[in-house]
Amino acid sequence: MPLPKAELHLHVEGTLEPELAFELAARNGVKLPYADTDELREAYRFQDLQSFLDLYYELMAVLRTERDFEDLANAYLARAAAQGVRHAEIFFDPQAHTSRGVEMGTVVEGLWRSLGRSVENHGVSTRLIMCFLRDRSAESAMRTLEDARPHLGRIVGVGLDSAEVGHPPVKFREVYEAAAALGLRRVAHAGEEGPPEYIGQALDVLGVERVDHGLRCVEDPALVERLVRERVPLTLCPLSNVRLRTVDTLAAHPLPAMLDAGLMCTVNSDDPAYFGGYAGDNFDAVRTTLGLSEERLRELARNSFLASFLEDDEELRQRYLAEVEAYEFP
Numbered sequence: 001m002p003l004p005k006a007e008l009h010l011h012v013e014g015t016l017e018p019e020l021a022f023e024l025a026a027r028n029g030v031k032l033p034y035a036d037t038d039e040l041r042e043a044y045r046f047q048d049l050q051s052f053l054d055l056y057y058e059l060m061a062v063l064r065t066e067r068d069f070e071d072l073a074n075a076y077l078a079r080a081a082a083q084g085v086r087h088a089e090i091f092f093d094p095q096a097h098t099s100r101g102v103e104m105g106t107v108v109e110g111l112w113r114s115l116g117r118s119v120e121n122h123g124v125s126t127r128l129i130m131c132f133l134r135d136r137s138a139e140s141a142m143r144t145l146e147d148a149r150p151h152l153g154r155i156v157g158v159g160l161d162s163a164e165v166g167h168p169p170v171k172f173r174e175v176y177e178a179a180a181a182l183g184l185r186r187v188a189h190a191g192e193e194g195p196p197e198y199i200g201q202a203l204d205v206l207g208v209e210r211v212d213h214g215l216r217c218v219e220d221p222a223l224v225e226r227l228v229r230e231r232v233p234l235t236l237c238p239l240s241n242v243r244l245r246t247v248d249t250l251a252a253h254p255l256p257a258m259l260d261a262g263l264m265c266t267v268n269s270d271d272p273a274y275f276g277g278y279a280g281d282n283f284d285a286v287r288t289t290l291g292l293s294e295e296r297l298r299e300l301a302r303n304s305f306l307a308s309f310l311e312d313d314e315e316l317r318q319r320y321l322a323e324v325e326a327y328e329f330p
């Protein structure tokens with residue numbers, strides 16, 4: 001049995017495996033520029049962020065109907081559950097769909113067909129977080145928030161993702177203020193490729209409760225001290241960092257030093273179909289390559305539930321935490 005954990009940094013569009021991409025393409029009459037799943041899997045060996053993003057957006061063309069989004073989420077939840085994920089807070093990128101003519105309602109209701117039954121079908125509790133594409137305008141993000149209003153019963157919070165450099169958090173100040181006024185939780189990617197200052201901005205200007213990635217905080221000792229003092233959770237994604245060359249090798253990943261410094265780290269998969277593994281694969285990788293002790297792995301699992309947005313179900317959080325404490329490593 002794998003270590004029970006929550007996944008807090010997961011883009012549902014990034015869980016599209018080549019087999020499902022071809023299945024959905026056939027169902028929707030979309031022609032993919034790849035002969036078969038082998039050739040597509042080969043394309044998944046991209047070399048940098050831009051080639052990843054190009055492929056990522058190209059493949060979204062196969063997602064058209066509610067059923068497509070339902071199937072996508074179900075495929076992820078089945079894989080995550082098999083790797084010990086008990087709770088998942090799932091990102092989606094509405095602008096990547098609305099901009100190609102797929103309506104917000106199709107995306108949210110499609111995902112909900114899966115998420116709404118996830119506890120029964122997969123044994124995984126879920127929350128849904130809507131992300132804004134930071135390389136698009138603040139106005140576009142604000143329109144997206146407006147679009148989402150009829151669906152806010154399904155959405156617990158907002159996030160900020162896509163190409164970070166040159167798109168600082170401050171660009172989205174008004175959008176985050178509006179989201180806060182609607183009672184939405186707030187997270188943002190910061191300090192992945194962008195500088196440590198973006199992490200401080202995400203906290204101070206956007207009021208985020210968790211920082212997605214936050215890896216580059218290690219360059220600023222005063223920032224590390226603040227993150228430790230304020231117990232700000234960081235959603236790290238080690239295999240993603242290696243694939244996107246944010247770190248040179250997994251062995252060079254600062255996770256052990258970050259834990260030693262007292263940072264509240266969690267381990268997540270980001271875009272698992274593209275980055276070489278799901279949540280459990282990331283845990284296995286840091287255990288094997290970074291030599292994390294069982295107590296450190298337990299700490300990561302404990303942090304994932306403490307950092308999750310389960311304030312509306314504290315009883316469930318406590319049950320998960322008890323599972324973590326009772327877990328016996330094989």
Ligand SMILES: [Zn+2]
Nearest residue numbers: 011161189270
């Ligand atoms: Zn991400």
